[in-house]
Amino acid sequence: MHPVAPFWLIRHGETPWNAGRLIMGQRDIPLNATGEDQARAAADGVARAGLRAGLVWTSPLTRARATADAMAAATGLPLRVMPGLRERDWGDLVGTPADTRPGDHETPPGGEPWPVFVRRAATAVACCTRATPWPWPPLIVAHAGIQRALRAYLGLPAHRERIPHAAPVLFDRGADGAWRAVVAGQPAM
Numbered sequence: 001m002h003p004v005a006p007f008w009l010i011r012h013g014e015t016p017w018n019a020g021r022l023i024m025g026q027r028d029i030p031l032n033a034t035g036e037d038q039a040r041a042a043a044d045g046v047a048r049a050g051l052r053a054g055l056v057w058t059s060p061l062t063r064a065r066a067t068a069d070a071m072a073a074a075t076g077l078p079l080r081v082m083p084g085l086r087e088r089d090w091g092d093l094v095g096t097p098a099d100t101r102p103g104d105h106e107t108p109p110g111g112e113p114w115p116v117f118v119r120r121a122a123t124a125v126a127c128c129t130r131a132t133p134w135p136w137p138p139l140i141v142a143h144a145g146i147q148r149a150l151r152a153y154l155g156l157p158a159h160r161e162r163i164p165h166a167a168p169v170l171f172d173r174g175a176d177g178a179w180r181a182v183v184a185g186q187p188a189m
Contacts, residue, residue: 003122003154004129005179006172008053008139009147010071012063013038014165021098025090025111030062035165039067042166043074046139049184051168053077054136057128059085059143067166068141077139080131084124087143088117104148114149121149139168154179 013035017024031039056079058068064085072079091111093101107113112120125140132138144163150171151158156179168184 003125003150003171006137006170007125007129008051008137009125009150009169009171010042010067010139010141010167011144011147011163011165012059012061012067012141013042015063017095018165023090023093023096023098023101024063025088025094026061026086027094028062031066035063036066038166039070042067042168043070045184046071046168047074051075051139052136053139054132054134055080055128056139056141057082057085057132058141059083059087059146061086061143064141064143071139071141075139080128082124082128082140084120084127085140085142085146088112088145088149104152117145118149118153121146122153125150137170151181156181 013031015024015029015035016032017029019032053075056068056072056077058064058079058081060081060083068079089112090108092109093111102108105114128138128140147163147169148159170182172180174180
C-alpha cells in the first residue's frame with residue numbers, strides 16, 4: 001500500500017538519549033525539557049501558521065506521543081495512534097553510541113531488517129493518509145528512522161544532515177508528479 005500525497009511528518013522532540021547521541025530504537029524514552037519546549041514551540045508554530053491537517057497521527061512511543069499531544073492541543077485536531085509508526089527495532093544496538101550505528105541497509109544484530117522496516121513505515125503512513133478525512137492531509141508525529149525509511153521508499157535522496165526535532169516536513173508531489181519533501185521554511189529536497 002502506497003502513501004497518498006500530501007502528508008506532514010514531524011520528528012518527536014529531543015530526549016535525553018538523543019542529547020547523549022545514543023541509539024533508542026523502540027525503547028520508550030520520554031522527552032527531556034528541551035524536547036518538551038521543542039514540541040510546544042512546534043505546536044504553537046503549526047497553529048499560528050494555520051497548517052491545514054485532518055488528523056494528528058502518532059507512534060505509540062512516549063516521545064512521539066508527547067509531541068503529538070502538544071500538536072493536537074494546539075490545533076484542536078483529533079489524535080490517533082498508529083503502531084506501525086514505531087521507530088526501527090535496533091536490537092542489540094539499543095543504548096549504544098549513535099556513531100556505531102551501521103548503515104540503514106544493514107540489519108542490526110537482533111534487530112529489524114531495513115526492507116521490513118521500510119515496508120512497515122510506508123504501510124503505516126499509507127493507512128494514515130487513507131484514513132484522514134479529505135481534503136486535509138494527516139499530521140504524523142514519528143521518528144527520524146520513519147522519515148529515512150519514507151524517503152527511501154518514495155525515491156527521495158537521503159537527508160544529508162541530522163533530521164531536526166519537531167520540524168514539520170511536507171511530503172507532496174511536485175508538478176512533475178515526483179515526490180518531494182519540504183521542511184517548513186526551507187527549499188524542497
